[in-house]
Amino acid sequence: MVKRLGSITSLLTPTIISDPMQPHEFTLHTPDGDEPWVVNQQIFDVLVVSLRPGTIQTPTDAAKVIDQLFPLNRPKEGDQENEEPASFLFEMWGVVVDIAEQIPWNDPQQDSLVDIIRALRDLPDSRIVPMGSWGDLQVWADLPLLGPVLTETVHAVKVDDTPEAQQVVQLRQQNFTAFEARLTKSGLADRARHFALHHFREALEQEPDPRSRAYQRQGPRLDVHVPLAVIWILLAGNVVFAHCLEQESNASITDVSRGERTTDTFSLQRWKAWKKSFEEIGAGDHASEKTKGLAGEALRAMERIESRKDM
Numbered sequence: 001m002v003k004r005l006g007s008i009t010s011l012l013t014p015t016i017i018s019d020p021m022q023p024h025e026f027t028l029h030t031p032d033g034d035e036p037w038v039v040n041q042q043i044f045d046v047l048v049v050s051l052r053p054g055t056i057q058t059p060t061d062a063a064k065v066i067d068q069l070f071p072l073n074r075p076k077e078g079d080q081e082n083e084e085p086a087s088f089l090f091e092m093w094g095v096v097v098d099i100a101e102q103i104p105w106n107d108p109q110q111d112s113l114v115d116i117i118r119a120l121r122d123l124p125d126s127r128i129v130p131m132g133s134w135g136d137l138q139v140w141a142d143l144p145l146l147g148p149v150l151t152e153t154v155h156a157v158k159v160d161d162t163p164e165a166q167q168v169v170q171l172r173q174q175n176f177t178a179f180e181a182r183l184t185k186s187g188l189a190d191r192a193r194h195f196a197l198h199h200f201r202e203a204l205e206q207e208p209d210p211r212s213r214a215y216q217r218q219g220p221r222l223d224v225h226v227p228l229a230v231i232w233i234l235l236a237g238n239v240v241f242a243h244c245l246e247q248e249s250n251a252s253i254t255d256v257s258r259g260e261r262t263t264d265t266f267s268l269q270r271w272k273a274w275k276k277s278f279e280e281i282g283a284g285d286h287a288s289e290k291t292k293g294l295a296g297e298a299l300r301a302m303e304r305i306e307s308r309k310d311m
Contacts, residue, residue: 024051024109029098039069039088043095050116051099051109059112059119063140066092067123070139086131086145093149097176104171105178105231114182117143121188146189150180170224177228181235192239196232197264203229204277222287229274230298241305244271275302 028044030036036044043066049055050062067073069092071082082088096113103109126141137144155173177199180191203225207218232240243266281287282295 024102024107026051026099026102028095037091039074040091040095042069043092044099047096047099047113047116051103051112059115060123062116063119063123066120067140072127072129072139084132085129085139086134089131089145090149093146097149097153097179100179101172101175103175103179105174105235110175110178110182113179114186114188117146117183117188118186143188150183150189150191174227174231177231178235181232184239185236190239192232192236192243193266194264196236196240197266199225199228199232200270200274204274204281207277219286219288222281223291226281226287226291227294230278230294233298233301237301237305240266241271241302244268271302275299278302 026044026048028036028041030040046057046062046065050057050059069088071085071088074082076082096117100110100113103113120140121143123140126138128136129139129144131137131144134145134148153176155169155176177195180189180195183189184191184196203222206221206225245268247266278295278299282292282299284292287295
């Protein structure tokens with residue numbers, strides 16, 4: 001079961017939703033189709049309203065509403081204590097990720113969602129709040145527990161899924177990847193050091209032996225993984241390249257043509273190997289035409305990034 005956008009919490013100010021184009025129809029997903037927690041619904045509503053084209057709701061307005069819903073700021077209902085701060089944060093960031101996964105990876109609404117997170121971080125009067133095993137964190141300056149929620153987000157395609165269901169998972173993964181890349185580019189959360197590298201490895205460093213059957217059947221794998229690596233280059237390529245330059249002297253790469261495992265770090269040598277792989281994918285005959293076009297776009301973007309650095 002999914003929950004459609006319902007009535008907006010009374011904390012919200014009026015909005016104007018008058019875009020002539022069709023806006024995204026966001027849904028609030030819940031485990032096992034349960035009714036959403038009322039606070040999750042309120043968070044969802046304020047985010048969706050703030051993302052609508054034509055809204056007068058600013059990112060700071062949305063951030064203030066979320067801050068008022070934080071359990072230490074929200075009035076208790078009767079004699080019942082509010083939930084623990086960490087519990088609220090896991091729920092809240094889960095709603096944010098759910099919405100991000102519904103916005104196409106190249107849609108400016110993703111930037112608007114990042115703007116709301118930035119406004120939340122920049123709210124005045126941050127306070128230090130104990131978060132159990134996570135230690136004492138600042139609300140909201142630390143964007144507490146955003147990182148763990150992002151890390152726990154998994155996009156798994158089941159072998160018995162229909163092609164349509166697999167496509168939905170892959171699209172959500174692309175949108176989520178774009179969200180992480182935008183957070184990285186904005187400086188709100190650097191997800192490049194582990195998660196961008198993962199996508200580059202899967203897309204560009206896993207070419208099987210040309211004599212193997214897997215080599216002849218690698219097209220579907222490329223069509224899944226290459227777009228994710230491309231997204232990182234197009235949205236946060238400057239950050240990735242900066243990491244490569246910073247760690248050039250401390251990094252190494254194996255012969256990617258043999259499919260050997262590489263070190264989990266950036267390097268200029270690795271950047272050049274990724275460029276070569278994008279070029280080979282774009283000129284090869286394994287990937288789909290769409291994937292080959294994306295590979296070419298990433299290659300051109302990398303060359304533009306290098307030219308701005310005067311390499």
